[in-house]
Amino acid sequence: MEKLIEDIYRSQSRRVLATLIRLLGDFDRAEEALHDAFAAAARAWPRDGVPGNPFSWLVSTGRHKAIDHIRRRSRFDASLKDIEDSLYGEADATEIGDMELIGDDMLRLIFTCCHPAIPSDAQMAMALREVCGLTTEEIAHAFLVPAPTVAQRIVRAKIKIRSDRIPYEVPDLDELPERLDRVLHVIYLVFNEGYSASWGTEVVRADLTAEAIRLARLVADLLPHPDVEGLLALMLLQDSRGLARCAEDRSLTLLAEQDRSTWDRRKIEEGLDLLQRAMEPSEVGLYTVQAAIAAEHAKAATPQATDWPRIAAYYDLLITAQPSPIVELNRAVAIAMSEGPQRGLEIIDGILASGKLGTYHLAHAARADFLRQLGRPAEAITAYERALSLCQQGPELAFLRKRISELTAAPEGQ
Structure with a gap:
């Protein structure tokens, strides 16, 4: 039951909060009501069973908990009386289920x-x-x-x-x-x-x-707007390979190692259609350029078929339009894929030397990977360890530890 409540919190809590904000008219009051509702669920559901509509139960419980708090406080603060009156009433029950x-x-x-x-x-x-x-x-x-x-x-x-x-x-x-x-x-x-x-x-x-x-x-x-279409195209194209990013043991699977037959073709087709529409105006937005990058991956039947020079050119456009060290990092990876790891390493070293992304774990992880490809295992291990110290995401931590273990176990000179 505890796991079920945790799953419902994970999947429903933001929507419950959003509806409580509408009903209660205050962010802090709604957040307090949200936590009260889940605390009540932890007590009641193991005893009474999970309600047929957990969302409505949580919203209704949270709202009534908030009203009870306001009633108790309004005995000492007359200014809260109007709030209490505005919140209490059966009409809101219809709104909860709308x-x-x-x-x-x-x-x-x-x-x-x-x-x-x-x-x-x-x-x-x-x-x-x-x-x-x-x-x-x-x-x-x-x-x-x-x-x-x-x-x-x-x-x-x-x-x-x-x-x-x-x-x-x-x-x-x-x-x-x-x-x-x-x-x-x-x-x-x-x-x-x-x-x-x-x-x-x-x-x-x-x-x-x-x-x-x-x-x-x-x-x-x-x-309706090209920027909205560009963003939606980007998200659909990226999300099309969401399932392939995680192996059966819940470990991280890199793009080059993903089973492309599991990519969602329906999302890819919709994303490509939206991208085509978003590219029709004479000027295209940043999301559309990012969607074009995602489309290059989606269209490639194999990792080797990916048009990395074109992807690097798209990143050049992004840097020109809106300079960002994250975009520079992604561009470095694209250039490394087309020109070799030494060129990618030079770019990343330049980014880090400028003081940018020093605490961003993916910058150090990318640098480590280039060093690994160049046959410099000791330096790669140091860079992977730096990335490990900055990472907070479980599967990525496991992946970095695996890379360090592989390099540590490899015979000297390999």
């Missing part, structure tokens, strides 16, 4: 996090905390900033939402275009966290990748 409302709650949550009144760095931190459920430490690791900085950003964002009475809603159509970039970026971050989880024991968090794709479809229905 699937159309529930379906939009996550989108409302993202638009609230992305309100232009909230600073952009706080928007991203807030969205990852509330939409993905990441801890401040995990968000800090993803953004390469101190955890207290992330915590302060989230607190300030919540204060801003409360003090400015920022509405928990999807804005009117005339306001959508100015909010589109921020919302798409949040959906992109949600997908990335699912496709390559930054922590935990899973290679892929399918609940997050599926939610990101669902949200992108909702945005596409609200506001």
Whole structure:
């Protein structure tokens, strides 16, 4: 039962939270209600059995727990009486079960996090905390900033939402275009966290990748736009190989070693169609360029058939449009695949020498792999150990340890 509740928390807690925010009108109150609801489930479900609709049970329980808390406090604080009156009533029971409302709650949550009144760095931190459920430490690791900085950003964002009475809603159509970039970026971050989880024991968090794709479809229905099509194409093409990224023993499987027959052809076909439409305008967005990179992998029947020079050229476009050390790292890998590991090593050494990505484990892991290919095992082990010290994701940790073990066990000179 404990495992079942953990699985439901993992798959449903963000939607439960989003609906509680709609019903209770306050982030902190909703988070407290969420934890109260799951604590109640841990007590009641082993005794009474899992309800037919766990989502509705959790939302209803969390809402009533919140009302009880407010009632107790309102005895000492008259200002809470209006809140209590506004929350209590049977009409909300209909709203809890309204699937159309529930379906939009996550989108409302993202638009609230992305309100232009909230600073952009706080928007991203807030969205990852509330939409993905990441801890401040995990968000800090993803953004390469101190955890207290992330915590302060989230607190300030919540204060801003409360003090400015920022509405928990999807804005009117005339306001959508100015909010589109921020919302798409949040959906992109949600997908990335699912496709390559930054922590935990899973290679892929399918609940997050599926939610990101669902949200992108909702945005596409609200506001058809090439950037939305580009992002949706990117996510579908990447997600098409999600199952192949994890072996039966839950270990990480590299792209070159994946069984391409298991890739989801339906997602690939839809992704390629969306990419073609997104590339029709004279100017294409960054998500569309990334989707074009993913398409090169999807179209290659074998790893050897991959057009790495074209992928490197796409990364050149990304660097020109929006310089980023992560893009530089990916470009280094693409160039290494087409020109050899020595050239890739030179680029990565330059990135690290500039002070960028020093605490990013994948940079050191890529450097280690180039050193391994070049027959420099001692240096490769040192680089793998550096990557190991920075990594927080279970399967990646196991993969790095395996590489170190292989190099350590290899006869000298091999």
